[in-house]
Amino acid sequence: MANTQEKLKDHLRETRIFSSRVIVAGVGVVILILILLLRMSYLQIASHEHFTTLSQNNRVSIVPVPPTRGLIFDRNGEVLAQNLPSFSLELVPEKIDDVDATIEDIKEIIKVSDNDIAQFNKAQKRKRAFQSLPLRFRLNEEEVARFSVRQHQFPGVEIKARLMREYPHGSLAVHALGYVGRINEAELKVLDVADYNGTTHIGKTGVERYYEELLHGDVGYRKIESNARGRVLRVLEEERPKPGHNIFLNLDINVQKTAEEALQGLRGAVVAIDVKTGGVVALASMPGFDPNPFVNGIDSRSYRMLANSQDRPLFNRAIKGRYPPGSTMKPFVGLAGLEYDEVHGGSEVSCIGWYQLKNDEHKYRDWKKTGHGFVTLHEAIQESCDVYYYDLSLRLGIDRIYEFNKHFGFGAVSGIDILGETSGLLPSREWKRAAKHEAWYPGETLITGIGQGFNVMSPIQLAVGTATLANYGLHLGPKLVYATQESGKGTLEYLPLNILGIVPIVKKENWDYMVSSMKSVVHSLRGTARGIGKGVKYTIAGKTGTAQVFGIAQEEEYDQENLEDHLRDHALFIAYAPIEDPELAVAVIVENGESGGSVAAPIARVVMDAYILGKKRG
Amino acid sequence: MARSALSQGFENQQQTGTQGFFQSIHIDWPLMTGILVLVASGLIVLYSASGEDWNIMTRQMIWLFIALTVMVLTAQIPPHHLEFWAPWVFGIGLMFLVMVLLFGDVGKGAQRWLNLGLFKFQPSEMMKFAVPMMVAWYMASRPLPPSLKRIFIALLIILIPVGLIAKQPDLGTSILVGSAGLFVLLFTGISWFFVGGFLVLLAAIAPVIWFFYMHDYQRQRVLTFLHPENDPLGSGYHIIQSKIAIGSGGLYGKGWLNGTQSQLDFLPERSTDFIFAVFAEEFGLVGVIGLLAIYLYIIFRGLVIAVQAQSSFGRLLAGSLVLTFMVYIIVNIGMVSGLLPVVGVPLPLVSYGGTSLVTLMVAFGILMSIHTHRKLLTS
Numbered sequence: 003m004a005n006t007q008e009k010l011k012d013h014l015r016e017t018r019i020f021s022s023r024v025i026v027a028g029v030g031v032v033i034l035i036l037i038l039l040l041r042m043s044y045l046q047i048a049s050h051e052h053f054t055t056l057s058q059n060n061r062v063s064i065v066p067v068p069p070t071r072g073l074i075f076d077r078n079g080e081v082l083a084q085n086l087p088s089f090s091l092e093l094v095p096e097k098i099d100d101v102d103a104t105i106e107d108i109k110e111i112i113k114v115s116d117n118d119i120a121q122f123n124k125a126q127k128r129k130r131a132f133q134s135l136p137l138r139f140r141l142n143e144e145e146v147a148r149f150s151v152r153q154h155q156f157p158g159v160e161i162k163a164r165l166m167r168e169y170p171h172g173s174l175a176v177h178a179l180g181y182v183g184r185i186n187e188a189e190l191k192v193l194d195v196a197d198y199n200g201t202t203h204i205g206k207t208g209v210e211r212y213y214e215e216l217l218h219g220d221v222g223y224r225k226i227e228s229n230a231r232g233r234v235l236r237v238l239e240e241e242r243p244k245p246g247h248n249i250f251l252n253l254d255i256n257v258q259k260t261a262e263e264a265l266q267g268l269r270g271a272v273v274a275i276d277v278k279t280g281g282v283v284a285l286a287s288m289p290g291f292d293p294n295p296f297v298n299g300i301d302s303r304s305y306r307m308l309a310n311s312q313d314r315p316l317f318n319r320a321i322k323g324r325y326p327p328g329s330t331m332k333p334f335v336g337l338a339g340l341e342y343d344e345v346h347g348g349s350e351v352s353c354i355g356w357y358q359l360k361n362d363e364h365k366y367r368d369w370k371k372t373g374h375g376f377v378t379l380h381e382a383i384q385e386s387c388d389v390y391y392y393d394l395s396l397r398l399g400i401d402r403i404y405e406f407n408k409h410f411g412f413g414a415v416s417g418i419d420i421l422g423e424t425s426g427l428l429p430s431r432e433w434k435r436a437a438k439h440e441a442w443y444p445g446e447t448l449i450t451g452i453g454q455g456f457n458v459m460s461p462i463q464l465a466v467g468t469a470t471l472a473n474y475g476l477h478l479g480p481k482l483v484y485a486t487q488e489s490g491k492g493t494l495e496y497l498p499l500n501i502l503g504i505v506p507i508v509k510k511e512n513w514d515y516m517v518s519s520m521k522s523v524v525h526s527l528r529g530t531a532r533g534i535g536k537g538v539k540y541t542i543a544g545k546t547g548t549a550q551v552f553g554i555a556q557e558e559e560y561d562q563e564n565l566e567d568h569l570r571d572h573a574l575f576i577a578y579a580p581i582e583d584p585e586l587a588v589a590v591i592v593e594n595g596e597s598g599g600s601v602a603a604p605i606a607r608v609v610m611d612a613y614i615l616g617k618k619r620g
Numbered sequence: 621m622a623r624s625a626l627s628q629g630f631e632n633q634q635q636t637g638t639q640g641f642f643q644s645i646h647i648d649w650p651l652m653t654g655i656l657v658l659v660a661s662g663l664i665v666l667y668s669a670s671g672e673d674w675n676i677m678t679r680q681m682i683w684l685f686i687a688l689t690v691m692v693l694t695a696q697i698p699p700h701h702l703e704f705w706a707p708w709v710f711g712i713g714l715m716f717l718v719m720v721l722l723f724g725d726v727g728k729g730a731q732r733w734l735n736l737g738l739f740k741f742q743p744s745e746m747m748k749f750a751v752p753m754m755v756a757w758y759m760a761s762r763p764l765p766p767s768l769k770r771i772f773i774a775l776l777i778i779l780i781p782v783g784l785i786a787k788q789p790d791l792g793t794s795i796l797v798g799s800a801g802l803f804v805l806l807f808t809g810i811s812w813f814f815v816g817g818f819l820v821l822l823a824a825i826a827p828v829i830w831f832f833y834m835h836d837y838q839r840q841r842v843l844t845f846l847h848p849e850n851d852p853l854g855s856g857y858h859i860i861q862s863k864i865a866i867g868s869g870g871l872y873g874k875g876w877l878n879g880t881q882s883q884l885d886f887l888p889e890r891s892t893d894f895i896f897a898v899f900a901e902e903f904g905l906v907g908v909i910g911l912l913a914i915y916l917y918i919i920f921r922g923l924v925i926a927v928q929a930q931s932s933f934g935r936l937l938a939g940s941l942v943l944t945f946m947v948y949i950i951v952n953i954g955m956v957s958g959l960l961p962v963v964g965v966p967l968p969l970v971s972y973g974g975t976s977l978v979t980l981m982v983a984f985g986i987l988m989s990i991h992t993h994r995k996l997l998t999s
Contacts, residue, residue, distance in 0.1 A: 013932075016764045019809035020935050024927050027806075027943055031919055034950050035912055041957050045867040046905040053867025060864065061880050229884040 061227050062238065066200030069219030070165055072246030072489065074179060074209060076255040077283070081170060082179055083210065088166035089141040091149065092134040095126060097158030104156060105137065111152060112145045114138055117301040121184065136202065139166065139298040166297065167203060173292045175258045177318040178251070178285040178420065178482055180208020181293030197221050203297065207318075209249065209482055212419045216486055219246035245489035252281030252484045260612035261286040264605040270573075270592035271319035273465035273480075274609050277584040280469065280478030280500060282418065283613055285462070287319040321416075321423035324458040325591050328549030329386045329598070330576045331407075331453030333471060333516055335395065336379050338406035340512035344397040347515050350376045353389035359396075359444055366392050366448050369548070383519035386530050386546060388452050395451025400442055403450060404430040409477065409505040410467035417479040417500065418462055426463050429456035454550060464589035468576040472543070472584035474513050475505030517543050521581055530599040531575065534607040540614055544577030544606065546598030570594035575602035579610050586613045646695040646992035648925065654918040655969065655984060659684060661911065662895075662970035668877045669891045669898040669972075676891065676972060683974035687981035694985025698993045702986065703757055703933040709746070710754035710777075716743030717784040724788075732788050744785045744793045745979045749986065751781055751797050752940040755804040760932035765809035774805055789835050792951070792964035799947050803940040807926075842961045861886050862894050863958050865901040873904030891972040893964060896956045915949050915968075925991040934990040941983040948980075 045053065074083035091112065098104050105122075108114060114137060122137045141149070146161055153159075167182045182203040185193070189204055198204070199221055205211035222243030227235045261272040265288035274284040291308055295301075300308075308316055317323070339345040355373035356365040368374070368388040374381065382390035395403060407413070413428025427433070429450055431442040449455035459467075462480060470477045479500030486495050507513065520543035523529040530546040549572040573595030578587040588606040595601035663680065670676040720743055724733055732742055755774050759766055766774070778801030785794040806815065830839065844856050865881035874880065879901035881887045890898050900908050922942030929935040948968040954960035956967075966976045 016809070016932055016935075019765065020807055020939070021927055023807050023809060024923050024939060027939065028920065028923055031916070031923075031943075031946050034946070035916055037959075038950065038953050038957070039909065039912065041954075041959055042866070042900065042905055042908050045863060045957060046870055046900065046908070049867050050870045053864050054870070056864045057868035057881055060861075060886050061884050227884070229886070235884070 065224045065226055067222035067224055067243045068200035069243035070245040072217040073248045075250045076253045080255050084168055085165035086168045087163050089146050089161050090136045090164050091138040092136050092160050092162045094134050094158045111148050121299045169293050173290040176290045176293050177287040178208055178253055180210040181206055181296045182210050183296050184299055208420055212421055213249055216247040220244035248487040249483055250485040251482050252283055254283050256616055257612045258284045261609050264608050268592050269313055271323055271461040272590050273320050273461045274586055274588045275465045275469045275480055277469045277472045277587050280480050281484055282480050282482045285320045289313050289315040291315045320461045321420055323460055324424050325572055326457055326549040327453035327459045328547035328574055329453055330545050330547035330574045333520055333545050334407050334410055335451050337516045338398055339394045341508045342402055345379055350378055351390045351393050352376050353387050357389045357392040380519045384522040384529050391451045392448045395447050400431055400447045410470045412459055412463055416462045416466050419482050424460050426459040427456055461589045461591050464576055465587055468578055469587035472578040472587050475507050477503040520545055531603040533600055534603045540580040542577050542579040543581050547574030548598045571596050573598045573601040575606050577606045586610055646988055648988045648991045651921045658914050658969045665895055665899045666972055669882055669895050680972055683977050687977040690978055691981035691985035694982050695988035697989055699934045699990050706753040706757035710750045713743055713746050713750040732790055742975055744790055745975050747781045747797045748800055748979050749983055752800040752804050752937055755801050756933050756936035759808050791838055800940050800944040803943040804936045807936050807939040858888050859958050862897040862956050865897040866957055869901040869904045871905050873902045873907055876902050893966055894956055895971050896953055896967050919946055922987055925987050929990050930994055938987055938990050
């Protein structure tokens with residue numbers, strides 16, 4: 003049939019066409035497979051290293067392990083700052099879809115304050131999204147249990163056990179110890195980011211800040227393998243962190259406690275120094291505050307209360323307070339008079355209650371209106387006669403007063419191991435010319451000699467000056483810390499004595515004379531601090547001071563009652579004991595305490611009792 | 621290796637007696653060997669990719685058994701029966717597709733499944749062989765090469781099911797079904813001028829498809845393909861992690877069960893669509909060359925079967941099925957290695973999952989049927 007024949011012809015043609023198409027297809031297949039192979043070679047050979055790195059980064063991550071902070075002990079080994087395990091609730095923002103909503107949900111299980119959220123948000127801005135950030139610290143056991151039950155509802159939220167700084171003595175010695183707090187933005191800029199990787203807290207004030215580097219230790223690392231969900235599968239490598247050094251203070255917590263209790267309800271400061279070493283045995287500034295809430299960020303209301311309080315509890319009076327020394331300056335000026343040979347033990351001055359310069363109408367008054375009569379230097383110290391000192395100051399002149407007192411550390415920072423202390427002010431001709439562009443007037447010499455005028459000192463400076471006097475001129479720098487200890491090692495590393503200078507002695511008798519005069523302040527019937535001499539089991543050399551407060555700030559004018567309170571004189575007292583073998587030098591200042599002898603001196607007495615008698619008992 | 625097996629196939633047709641048993645149960649042994657080697661390699665990779673999950677392994681082996689059984693059964697059907705039933709199979713498939721759109725089950729944002737009570741059924745899968753069967757039937761009924769009018773009708777036959785599948789939406793399957801139909805046309809000997817014109821037309825309507833017919837997630841996939849680094853933790857994650865897996869494998873690979881990308885869960889869909897990345901990570905470029913060689917062997921054996929087919933229908937259908945198998949490979953490896961956008965196409969006979977396994981085995985069954993019934997026709 004024609005039809006079949008046609009089909010047969012077609013069949014041959016079709017086969018031919020089909021076969022050629024199959025060849026084309028075969029070539030096409032080979033080309034496409036070759037393209038795939040080329041792509042594979044590019045990925046697996048040419049870019050192999052690149053992808054190997056990415057694959058490593060995928061699975062291996064380096065996690066910092068923060069070091070344990072060093073402990074702080076007092077001189078008897080009592081713990082002042084420690085690390086306690088504490089549970090905190092931490093979030094990894096990267097793993098949470100909606101952080102705000104999650105926090106809202108957490109709020110229903112665990113109390114989270116607005117302050118916690120604010121702190122968290124602040125931290126979130128500067129940390130990377132995969133880092134774990136604390137939302138709440140110090141969860142109690144009930145909270146831990148309540149959250150753990152619902153853990154599965156909160157991916158990316160975890161309860162972590164951390165070591166938290168704790169100050170077992172609360173507010174005691176807060177101005178010496180200071181405290182740690184969460185690292186803030188400004189600190190982040192200056193500190194070594196690598197070393198603080200993983201560390202959340204840093205020393206903010208006091209010893210905690212000054213010895214931050216030692217206390218912090220060195221960060222460790224853990225190389226971990228994790229899966230896509232961030233679950234840690236195993237630790238590949240570990241470099242353990244090096245814990246911070248332990249620190250031992252000269253501070254005696256019992257003496258400190260005595261000092262703070264004695265200052266209870268007052269505004270003031272006590273600094274007690276170990277005469278032989280310069281070690282700071284007590285450093286009290288009252289009122290104080292509890293540092294523990296500061297560790298995890300104090301809430302703003304409590305902080306405002308502390309910051310705005312008229313009693314200024316946050317202010318470290320012991321090193322930052324600037325007080326006119328008043329009559330506590332007299333032993334130093336008197337000693338200058340003796341050493342410069344302007345006066346001697348027998349020189350007498352007639353005190354009629356006031357003093358006048360030649361060609362000057364102004365009467366420089368004595369605190370005792372009726373005057374002291376004829377007084378020697380000994381009596382001028384014992385009874386604190388101002389007229390004698392007006393006369394002496396004039397003889398010495400401001401230059402020699404300045405020169406001599408400088409040796410005791412006045413007018414310069416003491417170098418105590420806390421930051422932020424004031425240098426006070428020991429006025430001189432040069433200072434006045436530079437600061438006030440004025441010449442020095444003789445009248446200013448007179449009031450400088452009795453510790454008024456431009457003169458200001460901090461309690462630490464007064465204490466160091468007193469210790470230097472007790473040491474017969476050996477000027478030792480005050481130190482809160484006496485030794486450090488590398489963690490895990492038993493041996494203590496002692497800090498060397500810090501000899502700042504030696505007051506040149508002309509005649510040792512002059513110093514003996516001044517010491518005996520100061521002794522009579524306490525131990526004679528006419529001494530201004532005779533009240534504390536009663537029943538004392540050792541000898542005390544002391545000097546009272548009552549400093550006038552001036553320079554009323556304009557804003558204080560409104561509050562009549564407070565204004566009057568703040569106008570009252572400051573009460574001061576410096577002393578050391580025992581005289582024969584000096585152990586402790588003390589400086590006490592009670593703001594607006596009015597009487598050095600009856601307000602400040604008893605505080606020094608209990609502090610010395612606590613130290614000297616306590617030491618004998620111990 | 622591929623060569624000797626191929627020539628063995630050629631010898632097969634002369635030596636009637638030696639492999640009489642396989643002839644009588646209609647198994648093409650050279651093709652069967654390639655399939656079994658591939659399936660075995662697939663199981664080895666799946667064991668690693670599934671995280672040594674024997675549950676998954678057992679299910680895959682059951683599916684393999686079912687699929688191989690279906691293949692052997694399909695191979696028993698003489699090609700002229702297939703030709704006879706082609707319009708019916710196509711018609712029923714088309715009807716199922718419409719039903720899916722009307723009452724199908726929704727999964728992963730797409731409507732692909734038809735719940736038949738006893739089991740769920742994906743009609744788009746059967747279109748992978750139903751469409752080339754239909755086009756081959758239509759084309760074989762008249763002398764070739766076809767007239768323009770017949771080409772146009774054939775295009776309609778292809779486009780209707782492809783459109784329905786794309787609407788589900790299932791881009792991967794519609795590409796496979798579409799190319800299966802078009803390959804038939806290619807083998808009919810239509811002029812290259814026409815093929816070129818068609819490709820130009822496709823490029824021209826691509827923007828129209830982009831704006832009017834693509835779903836957001838499909839557009840997202842294409843955008844992600846172009847710029848995976850824009851969204852490394854979102855939709856670009858698949859491509860980035862898969863490239864890391866392949867690249868870090870290197871020349872010799874990290875070793876079986878030692879691929880960190882896959883074992884530590886960084887690689888998504890690692891048992892199914894992205895199983896090639898697991899393979900490349902653990903066996904390296906050397907392994908990849910081996911795998912591609914097996915695929916190449918199967919394809920060329922398929923092309924030999926197509927060339928030796930005696931009817932127009934058998935030739936066209938066999939050629940189309942073989943090239944569609946190749947499209948699976950190119951699209952899957954292309955997307956896993958970042959050459960092509962991510963479309964849901966499994967790595968044939970290796971990826972976990974029963975549906976595609978059964979469909980592919982039906983296609984191989986058809987190939988075997990075409991080849992093994994040839995003798996009966998001539999003698």
